Each structure stands twice: as C-alpha cells, then as structure tokens.
Amino acid sequence: MEIKNYLDEQRQLVEAAFERFIPMAEGDFNNHLEAMRYSLLAGGKRVRPILCLAAARSVGGRNVQDDNILPVACALECIHTYSLVHDDLPAMDNDDLRRGKATNHILYGEAGAILAGDGLLTWAFDLLSNPEYGNLDAEKKLLIIHCIARAAGSFGMVGGQVLDIASENTSFPFERLQTIHRSKTGALITASIMAGAIAAGADQKQLTALENYGMQIGLAFQIVDDLLNATATTEQLGKAAGSDAEHGKATYPAYFGIEETQKRAKQAVAEAKNCLVDFDDKARPLRLLADYIYTRSH
Amino acid sequence: MEIKNYLDEQRQLVEAAFERFIPMAEGDFNNHLEAMRYSLLAGGKRVRPILCLAAARSVGGRNVQDDNILPVACALECIHTYSLVHDDLPAMDNDDLRRGKATNHILYGEAGAILAGDGLLTWAFDLLSNPEYGNLDAEKKLLIIHCIARAAGSFGMVGGQVLDIASENTSFPFERLQTIHRSKTGALITASIMAGAIAAGADQKQLTALENYGMQIGLAFQIVDDLLNATATTEQLGKAAGSDAEHGKATYPAYFGIEETQKRAKQAVAEAKNCLVDFDDKARPLRLLADYIYTRSH
Numbered sequence: 235m236e237i238k239n240y241l242d243e244q245r246q247l248v249e250a251a252f253e254r255f256i257p258m259a260e261g262d263f264n265n266h267l268e269a270m271r272y273s274l275l276a277g278g279k280r281v282r283p284i285l286c287l288a289a290a291r292s293v294g295g296r297n298v299q300d301d302n303i304l305p306v307a308c309a310l311e312c313i314h315t316y317s318l319v320h321d322d323l324p325a326m327d328n329d330d331l332r333r334g335k336a337t338n339h340i341l342y343g344e345a346g347a348i349l350a351g352d353g354l355l356t357w358a359f360d361l362l363s364n365p366e367y368g369n370l371d372a373e374k375k376l377l378i379i380h381c382i383a384r385a386a387g388s389f390g391m392v393g394g395q396v397l398d399i400a401s402e403n404t405s406f407p408f409e410r411l412q413t414i415h416r417s418k419t420g421a422l423i424t425a426s427i428m429a430g431a432i433a434a435g436a437d438q439k440q441l442t443a444l445e446n447y448g449m450q451i452g453l454a455f456q457i458v459d460d461l462l463n464a465t466a467t468t469e470q471l472g473k474a475a476g477s478d479a480e481h482g483k484a485t486y487p488a489y490f491g492i493e494e495t496q497k498r499a500k501q502a503v504a505e506a507k508n509c510l511v512d513f514d515d516k517a518r519p520l521r522l523l524a525d526y527i528y529t530r531s532h
Numbered sequence: 533m534e535i536k537n538y539l540d541e542q543r544q545l546v547e548a549a550f551e552r553f554i555p556m557a558e559g560d561f562n563n564h565l566e567a568m569r570y571s572l573l574a575g576g577k578r579v580r581p582i583l584c585l586a587a588a589r590s591v592g593g594r595n596v597q598d599d600n601i602l603p604v605a606c607a608l609e610c611i612h613t614y615s616l617v618h619d620d621l622p623a624m625d626n627d628d629l630r631r632g633k634a635t636n637h638i639l640y641g642e643a644g645a646i647l648a649g650d651g652l653l654t655w656a657f658d659l660l661s662n663p664e665y666g667n668l669d670a671e672k673k674l675l676i677i678h679c680i681a682r683a684a685g686s687f688g689m690v691g692g693q694v695l696d697i698a699s700e701n702t703s704f705p706f707e708r709l710q711t712i713h714r715s716k717t718g719a720l721i722t723a724s725i726m727a728g729a730i731a732a733g734a735d736q737k738q739l740t741a742l743e744n745y746g747m748q749i750g751l752a753f754q755i756v757d758d759l760l761n762a763t764a765t766t767e768q769l770g771k772a773a774g775s776d777a778e779h780g781k782a783t784y785p786a787y788f789g790i791e792e793t794q795k796r797a798k799q800a801v802a803e804a805k806n807c808l809v810d811f812d813d814k815a816r817p818l819r820l821l822a823d824y825i826y827t828r829s830h
Contacts, residue, residue: 257686257687262691262695262711262715263686263687263691263694263695263715265694265698266686266690266691266694266695267686270686316650320646320647320650323643323646325623325641325642325643325646326643326646343623344623345621345623345624345694345697346694348618348621348623348624348646349618349690349693349694349697351650352614352618352649352650352653352685352690353685353686353690353691355650355653355654356653356681356684356685356686356690357681357685357686359657359677359681360678360681360682360685362677363674363675363677363678363681364678365674365675365678371670372669372670372671372673372674373670375670375674376661376663376670376673376674377661377663379657379660379661379677380658380661380662380663383654383655383657383658383661384658386654387650387651387654387655387658388555388561388564388565388568388651388654388655389555389561392564392647392650392651392654393560393561393564393651395647396561396563396564396643396644396647397560397561397564399643399647400563413560417560417561
C-alpha cells in the first residue's frame with residue numbers, strides 16, 4: 235500500500251534528523267538529556283513532522299529543502315512529545331504505558347519527567363530560532379515560531395488539556411467537546427501544516443486553504459483517536475485501551491455512537507481533501523494522509 | 533536610598549506591562565489563565581525584567597524604547613515564574629509557600645500547576661515572536677529568542693534544576709555546585725542582560741562585557757540566596773527558611789561557612805562592576821543593581 239511506504243520513508247527521514255537536531259545524552263546534563271531522548275525516540279507515527287514536510291512540498295519553491303524544513307519538523311515532534319510526557323504524569327492521566335513502553339515518569343521519576351517535558355518544549359524553540367539551522371528568512375522563522383507557540387500554548391494544546399481534565403466525569407454540551415478537540419489536538423496539527431507552508435513561502439490563498447485542511451484533518455484525527463480508544467485493544471494501541479471511558483472523558487462515540495462517529499470522521503476527511511482543490515499533484519501526499527487517517531478508524 | 537526607588541519604579545513599569553502583554557483570565561480558558569496570572573502577579577522583585585531593561589539602556593540607541601524592550605522583559609518573567617511553579621510541585625521541592633502566598637498547586641492542583649507552568653513558558657515564546665509587539669528587526673528578535681531558549685532549557689535552567697535535585701543529600705565536589713548555580717540561576721540572569729543588550733543593538737565588545745557582568749551577578753545572586761536561606765527567617769523570605777539544609781542541598785555556606793561566603797559574594801559584585809569600566813553613566817543602574825545584590829546578604 236503506497237501510503238504505508240510513504241509514511242515509513244518520511245518517518246525514517248524525521249528520525250534520522252533527530253540525530254542532527256536533538257542533543258546527545260552526554261556531558262553534565264546527560265541523565266536529563268537521556269530522559270528527553272527516551273520519550274522522543276520511543277516511536278510514534280511522527281504525524282506532525284510528516285504533515286509539516288508534506289505541506290511545505292505541496293507549496294513547493296526554492297525553500298523546500300529538507301535542511302530548511304526538518305528543524306521545524308523536529309521541533310514540532312519535541313512539542314508533541316513533551317505534551318505526552320506531561321499528560322502521562324500521575325497528576326494528569328497517570329498512564330504507565332505509552333507506545334508499548336514504560337512512560338517517562340516510570341523510568342525517570344515524576345520530577346525527571348516534568349523536567350524532561352520542560353526541556354523538550356524549550357528545545358523546540360531553541361531549534362526553531364537556531365541561526366545555524368536552515369536558510370529561511372528571519373521573518374519567516376519568526377512567523378513559524380509565533381504560529382507554533384500560539385498553537386502549543388494556553389489558547390491551544392495546553393489550554394485544551396486543562397479543559398479536558400476539568401471536564402472528566404462531568405456532562406457538558408457538544409460544543410465544549412469541539413473546543414477541547416480543536417485546542418488540545420487540532421491546533422498543533424494545523425500549526426504543523428501552517429509552519430511547513432510558511433517555510434515554503436505559501437501565499438495567502440494557499441495558507442487559508444491549508445489552514446482549513448489542517449482543521450479538518452485535526453478533527454478527523456481526534457475522532458478516530460476517540461474511536462480507537464473505544465474499540466481497539468491495548469496491544470493494538472500500545473497504550474491503555476478504554477482509558478477514555480475509564481477517566482469519564484466525553485468522546486465522539488459517547489455523543490453519537492460508533493456508526494455516526496465513523497460517518498463524521500469520513501466527512502471531515504472529505505472536507506479536508508476538498509480544501510486542496512486548487513493544489514496540483516504536489517499535494518498528493520496531503521490527500522493520501524487524509525485518507526489514511528480514516529482507514530485507521532475501522 | 534536611591535536604588536530602592538529605582539527598583540520600585542522599574543517593578544511598577546514591568547507590572548503595568550503585564551496588563552498589556554499577558555492574557556486576561558477570560559474566555560474558554562479562563563481558569564487556566566487565572567492560574568498563570570496568579571503566580572505571575574504574586575509579587576517578586578522582577579530582577580530579570582529589570583536587568584533586561586537596564587542592560588538595554590546601558591547600551592542606548594534608537595531601539596531602546598519601553599515598547600521594544602518590555603515584551604522581552606515580560607517574557608523573561610514568564611519563564612522565571614514557570615520555573616518557580618514547577619519547582620514548588622510536590623514531585624520537586626514540595627513547597628506550600630512562595631512570596632508569602634500559597635503556591636500554585638495548592639490553589640489549582642498539581643495538574644493545574646504543571647499546565648500553568650507549561651502555559652507560561654509557551655507564552656514567553658509567543659510574546660517574543662509576536663509580530664505586533666515591538667519594532668525590532670526580525671534578526672534581533674530571533675537572536676533574543678535563541679539566547680533565552682538556550683539559557684532556559686536543558687543546558688541552562690532546566691538542566692540545572694535536574695542536577696540540583698539529583699544532588700540532594702549527596703556530597704560532591706565544589707565544581708558541581710558551580711555548574712548547578714551557573715545553569716540553574718546564572719544562565720537566565722545572564723540571558724536577561726544579553727536579551728536587553730541585543731535588542732539595543734550592542735556591539736560585540738559590549739555584548740562580551742555584559743555577558744561577563746551577567747555571569748558575575750548571577751553568581752552573586754545565587755550566593756546571596758544561599759546565605760539568606762541559611763540565615764533569614766521564613767517571614768523575611770516569604771518562603772520556607774532553612775529549606776536548603778532540610779532538603780540536603782549543597783550551598784556556598786555549607787562549603788565555606790557564612791563569613792567566607794559573604795566575602796565571595798562581595799568579590800563577585802566587584803568583578804561584575806569591573807566588567808562595566810568601558811560603559812558610561814547609562815550603565816549606572818547596572819552598577820547599583822550589583823551593589824544592591826550584595827546589600828541583601830547582611
């Protein structure tokens with residue numbers, strides 16, 4: 235299946251880039267750096283870096299060289315990883331298992347995991363602002379940093395996690411679930427796409443189309459995650475299955491049932507692809523990625 | 533006493549700027565934003581923002597307007613505050629009291645405090661990269677972001693905190709204490725000064741002099757903190773006195789005794805001022821700030 239090969243190849247590209255852009259575990263801070271690397275290198279689909287690269291290539295242009303985009307892609311994965319490390323903490327979701335491996339705090343202790351997360355988040359901005367990496371204009375780099383910081387922070391991923399925790403074991407209108415999904419998951423996925431597009435020098439029309447694409451696949455991604463959490467086994471997921479229900483979390487299946495939820499995932503994917511009508515074949519990976527998200531759901 | 537007036541006036545300038553550059557607690561994320569604001573507005577000497585402003589003014593030039601420097605100054609205080617919120621957590625220093633008030637996790641819970649810290653750290657980079665704030669070149673803004681990210685992260689403040697925790701109740705050579713001080717406290721203090729200097733357009737010679745000044749007052753600051761922790765009361769400190777000894781932390785007084793430690797603080801202050809020999813009277817606040825740090829010690 236073509237998309238599997240594409241995803242494998244892109245994942246390998248991103249993981250090879252970690253060796254260039256993520257510090258080795260050595261020197262005075264070796265234990266801390268090892269804790270950061272442990273979670274970053276513990277696997278994962280690398281969805282955000284791959285979307286960043288695919289969005290940049292869908293625009294094309296002279297900036298779209300791996301050396302310019304990979305530091306941004308790696309920074310996005312640092313931010314995603316830090317969010318997982320902090321979400322897994324005993325004070326939050328209290329998960330022992332992530333991607334089939336012990337979570338960070340199980341190995342490095344709570345303090346070690348909090349600080350590994352802090353280190354990964356800060357390293358993302360170190361990487362994004364590093365004058366030695368990439369040949370993008372300073373203006374573009376700044377726009378990318380601002381786009382990512384806004385999406386990762388209090389009005390995006392961090393704020394969404396706060397809402398998600400506050401909403402456990404409570405009932406609330408569907409609009410609030412949408413707010414949680416958009417901020418907790420959708421914002422960083424959309425920012426991954428926007429960051430790649432900004433790096434490539436996308437024009438305003440392209441940026442708007444890609445932003446809408448991002449919001450739709452962010453939605454699809456979260457709906458499918460909810461579905462998988464409800465229907466897959468722990469072995470399939472590499473993390474605790476059914477944990478949403480156990481934590482009393484509102485999810486799409488809880489509102490709409492499995493069948494209607496699958497329909498909504500399909501619809502979001504179709505709308506995502508529809509945003510790309512004015513893009514040529516360079517956007518093919520973005521179209522395949524949208525389809526791929528849906529195929530995970532059943 | 534002149535320095536007290538100066539510090540009061542600068543502190544008020546910084547705190548007024550929070551109302552412009554820190555989000556209000558409203559909207560979907562109001563509880564989370566309130567938790568961030570609680571710790572940010574809970575008082576404090578605002579040493580890092582004041583050093584940033586003073587360093588910029590010591591260089592002078594057309595960029596040195598409050599509107600250009602204050603977003604950077606506020607970002608530094610966001611980072612300092614996040615580090616306190618995370619340091620106070622039960623998994624770290626487990627402190628209930630900070631600046632005479634309940635610590636963040638006492639009021640907002642552990643998850644709330646972890647996320648308030650994450651939000652403050654991310655907001656710092658949002659602020660630093662916001663195209664609407666300040667009229668600095670994109671190149672300068674990027675250099676400032678990189679300088680601050682490097683100092684705040686795994687090779688600076690975060691790494692230093694990991695070492696500090698790992699070193700509790702162990703004995704180790706004095707060199708390690710220096711590494712902890714330099715990374716945990718010194719790096720962000722030095723970066724505060726460098727960020728102001730970069731914003732002002734300092735030349736290489738000025739940057740080097742100010743970096744050395746920053747390292748010396750960072751050292752003095754930490755030595756005096758150690759001294760105060762050993763000699764002042766909880767009421768004087770607004771946080772638990774004697775907590776270093778209680779946590780089995782190595783400190784300057786533990787290595788050298790009170791008297792020799794005071795001597796070393798005095799020496800660091802003298803060396804800091806010595807770095808400013810080529811600066812004119814615009815650097816007077818930096819000289820006064822160095823003296824002020826020493827006067828706190830007795």
